[in-house]
Amino acid sequence: MNENARPLRRNEIRAQNEALILQAAETVFAEAGFGGATMQLIADMAGLPKANLHYYFATKEDLYRRVVQNIFEIWLHAADCFDNAPGPVEAIGAYVDAKMEISRRHPNGSKVWASEVMHGAPVIQDYLESTLRDWTAGRARLIQNWIDEGRMDPVNPDHLLYMLWATTQHYADFGHQIETLNGGAPLSDVQWLAAKESVKRIILKGIGAI
Amino acid sequence: MNENARPLRRNEIRAQNEALILQAAETVFAEAGFGGATMQLIADMAGLPKANLHYYFATKEDLYRRVVQNIFEIWLHAADCFDNAPGPVEAIGAYVDAKMEISRRHPNGSKVWASEVMHGAPVIQDYLESTLRDWTAGRARLIQNWIDEGRMDPVNPDHLLYMLWATTQHYADFGHQIETLNGGAPLSDVQWLAAKESVKRIILKGIGAI
DNA sequence: CTTCACCTTGACCATACGGTCAGGAAAAGA
DNA sequence: TCTTTTCCTGACCGTATGGTCAAGGTGAAG
Numbered sequence: 001m002n003e004n005a006r007p008l009r010r011n012e013i014r015a016q017n018e019a020l021i022l023q024a025a026e027t028v029f030a031e032a033g034f035g036g037a038t039m040q041l042i043a044d045m046a047g048l049p050k051a052n053l054h055y056y057f058a059t060k061e062d063l064y065r066r067v068v069q070n071i072f073e074i075w076l077h078a079a080d081c082f083d084n085a086p087g088p089v090e091a092i093g094a095y096v097d098a099k100m101e102i103s104r105r106h107p108n109g110s111k112v113w114a115s116e117v118m119h120g121a122p123v124i125q126d127y128l129e130s131t132l133r134d135w136t137a138g139r140a141r142l143i144q145n146w147i148d149e150g151r152m153d154p155v156n157p158d159h160l161l162y163m164l165w166a167t168t169q170h171y172a173d174f175g176h177q178i179e180t181l182n183g184g185a186p187l188s189d190v191q192w193l194a195a196k197e198s199v200k201r202i203i204l205k206g207i208g209a210i
Numbered sequence: 211m212n213e214n215a216r217p218l219r220r221n222e223i224r225a226q227n228e229a230l231i232l233q234a235a236e237t238v239f240a241e242a243g244f245g246g247a248t249m250q251l252i253a254d255m256a257g258l259p260k261a262n263l264h265y266y267f268a269t270k271e272d273l274y275r276r277v278v279q280n281i282f283e284i285w286l287h288a289a290d291c292f293d294n295a296p297g298p299v300e301a302i303g304a305y306v307d308a309k310m311e312i313s314r315r316h317p318n319g320s321k322v323w324a325s326e327v328m329h330g331a332p333v334i335q336d337y338l339e340s341t342l343r344d345w346t347a348g349r350a351r352l353i354q355n356w357i358d359e360g361r362m363d364p365v366n367p368d369h370l371l372y373m374l375w376a377t378t379q380h381y382a383d384f385g386h387q388i389e390t391l392n393g394g395a396p397l398s399d400v401q402w403l404a405a406k407e408s409v410k411r412i413i414l415k416g417i418g419a420i
Numbered sequence: 421c422t423t424c425a426c427c428t429t430g431a432c433c434a435t436a437c438g439g440t441c442a443g444g445a446a447a448a449g450a
Numbered sequence: 451t452c453t454t455t456t457c458c459t460g461a462c463c464g465t466a467t468g469g470t471c472a473a474g475g476t477g478a479a480g
Contacts, residue, residue, distance in 0.1 A: 038466080170375065199369070201416070
């Protein structure tokens, strides 16, 4: 860090180090889980002494909480495309694209999120009960409208949303399994495109939107 | 354990205690992850002293390995319905039913499996590369045959399989999230049925099998 | 230059964890 | 009955972990 000679300003130091730590923490938490992650490992990966981590983040849980919150932001943001779309084909298509892109670009974030939820969401239960619940209810209403307008089959909106989450996040959370089945190589650009198209095609046709 | 007075025979003792420990271990590993789980916690949940765990399972990793292997057995067994079915509708329908039932009856097992894969499959990598790869290749060939016979759309068999895994396992791995969005209550019998039918309907229609 | 607030870090601490072991209890076999 | 094998467990050990702290370094403000 700070390879060039220019001394860093205060704000830069703080911002840069926090980002560095959060990045390293996301990786380590994703690879080892909360319990398996150690502050020492995160510190090594960030290239800082362990004590410095505790200067910026008081406890391991604080650090973890920040990591999870960051992911939740990204996660929610992906849903914007859902709102400004004229109909189910565009909305769901764009949503799948966005979430697949997240799975590809932020696989570690997705894993941390999955791990957190799997362990009973000890840290972000309140988010689930407020923000996520509201978001889900709103999108379910949107879907119901499309159904009422005859633009898609009468499917259960909740289960459709679960299906969208499941299929897209699977490519991040189970990326290692997919990679192994792909002969040990990560999916290529072409394969990612095929995955996206597969998911979109099957779901959109499955709900009678195309 | 051994509530009635009858003394247990050797074989019974061993079998009973191993089962007790494996059951407790599955729960704890699912709730806390490998790193977060402690032998003490597993021992408490099994109602045995910690030293007794190490009598039956030498190390924490041995115990974990056994838990994961048990799950893999169940997982693979669910695939039997795939083989003896006359066509895609029956095969995929039965497979979804079976996997949804596993998600409902063995949510902890599914979580441990997911956790293991998410962390790079340190313990069961060889299974992925042998048994699972073979299984997947065989099923993909089956699907390709159905496509060639014009019994379903020309979809990518691998991505279809991923979709089946993702959607069904989601109900176990993200069960807590679903429960929260369901007002804090577990899915009822009716809701589980609706979930199954939703998944089957969308996928089967989505691949042009119905 | 001086002062002050912020940043850095090696050394340290208490605790909790995985694992060991010796010695006793209980069942199986003779 | 006596012997052998298996099972049980409290007490213990070395280590690794999350977290603390005091002392020193460094950019900003006057």
